Amino acid sequence: MSAVIIDGKAVAARVRADVARDVAEFRAATGRQPGLATVLVGDDPASAVYIGGKRRSCVEAGMADLHQHLPADTPQDEIAALLDSLAADPAVSGILLQLPVPEGLDGAALVGRIPPEKDVDGLTTASVGLLARGLPGLRPCTPSGIIELLDAYDVELSGAPTVVVGRSELVGRPVAQLLVGRNATVTICHSRTRDLAAVCRGADVLVVAAGKQAIIGPDAVKPGATVIDVGMHRTEQGLRGDVDFDAVREVAGRLTPVPGGVGPMTIAMLLRNTLLAARAAAEVGSLV
Numbered sequence: 510m511s512a513v514i515i516d517g518k519a520v521a522a523r524v525r526a527d528v529a530r531d532v533a534e535f536r537a538a539t540g541r542q543p544g545l546a547t548v549l550v551g552d553d554p555a556s557a558v559y560i561g562g563k564r565r566s567c568v569e570a571g572m573a574d575l576h577q578h579l580p581a582d583t584p585q586d587e588i589a590a591l592l593d594s595l596a597a598d599p600a601v602s603g604i605l606l607q608l609p610v611p612e613g614l615d616g617a618a619l620v621g622r623i624p625p626e627k628d629v630d631g632l633t634t635a636s637v638g639l640l641a642r643g644l645p646g647l648r649p650c651t652p653s654g655i656i657e658l659l660d661a662y663d664v665e666l667s668g669a670p671t672v673v674v675g676r677s678e679l680v681g682r683p684v685a686q687l688l689v690g691r692n693a694t695v696t697i698c699h700s701r702t703r704d705l706a707a708v709c710r711g712a713d714v715l716v717v718a719a720g721k722q723a724i725i726g727p728d729a730v731k732p733g734a735t736v737i738d739v740g741m742h743r744t745e746q747g748l749r750g751d752v753d754f755d756a757v758r759e760v761a762g763r764l765t766p767v768p769g770g771v772g773p774m775t776i777a778m779l780l781r782n783t784l785l786a787a788r789a790a791a792e793v794g795s796l797v
């Protein structure tokens with residue numbers, strides 16, 4: 510058996526096309542243009558690439574690209590003041606601070622300046638609390654992109670034994686909560702989990718966001734399971750994930766590749782969140 514390869518690029522393209530259509534409708538109905546403020550501090554090359562992708566996609570979707578690039582030695586209080594001014598600006602529907610921020614800055618405190626209604630990354634404590642309570646709010650992009658991929662491939666979540674490997678604030682914890690919200694039976698594994706492979710083998714749906722290359726091999730996968738790989742490791746052979754792709758594809762039922770799986774969904778969901786935030790601000794829609 511060889512797994513169906515989940516095409517994240519195709520699903521992301523569909524989401525982006527839907528957002529572009531809905532942005533055009535929103536602009537015609539309200540006379541307003543959704544605006545995304547991206548804030549990049551410093552010159553980390555990977556962050557610059559991601560920000561470039563976000564800005565391009567934002568323009569393609571018909572939204573205003575409101576970018577701010579600050580030098581790495583910008584003091585914390587100056588960045589906080591910039592975020593406060595973006596928070597007060599009615600032309601700004603959504604704000605995101607690209608992570609990680611340079612050493613010496615308190616990224617969590619900076620993210621905390623973003624009001625929940627403009628938190629299109631879904632990373633503030635307020636947004637995390639809304640998600641934990643199951644209340645309407647903006648959901649984090651990679652986790653909601655994973656749910657979108659699972660839905661696109663009709664993966665049954667209700668009652669499904671589901672394992673999330675990793676407990677990060679960016680992916681592991683929020684994706685576990687979104688899965689619980691869909692009535693999956695969720696186990697979270699982490700670096701202290703005993704016999705990781707045995708726990709993972711119990712999963713119909715396995716989400717791997719461990720940050721360790723090839724930590725999941727075929728011995729950790731139930732035959733026919735759906736495996737979502739959130740890892741991203743630059744190696745001499747190219748980009749690789751947390752899953753041993755070639756070996757696991759012979760066991761799994763469905764599998765995301767790296768690249769081309771979860772990654773493209775992150776930006777697509779950011780665009781959707783920005784539209785949701787603009788609609789809520791214009792009082793013609795509500796947050797999910």
Ligand SMILES: Nc1nc2c(c(=O)[nH]1)N[C@@H](CN(C=O)c1ccc(C(=O)N[C@@H](CCC(=O)O)C(=O)O)cc1)CN2
Pocket residue numbers: 559605606607608609630650651741748767768769770771772773774775776
């Ligand atoms: N403020 C945020 N910072 C970071 C986030 C985030 O969601 N919000 N996530 C990551 C980086 N990231 C977006 O910012 C991101 C990562 C990967 C991709 C992507 O499309 N990956 C491609 C491969 C790209 C490549 O070749 O390098 C793929 O997997 O196919 C998009 C966005 C950390 N920071």
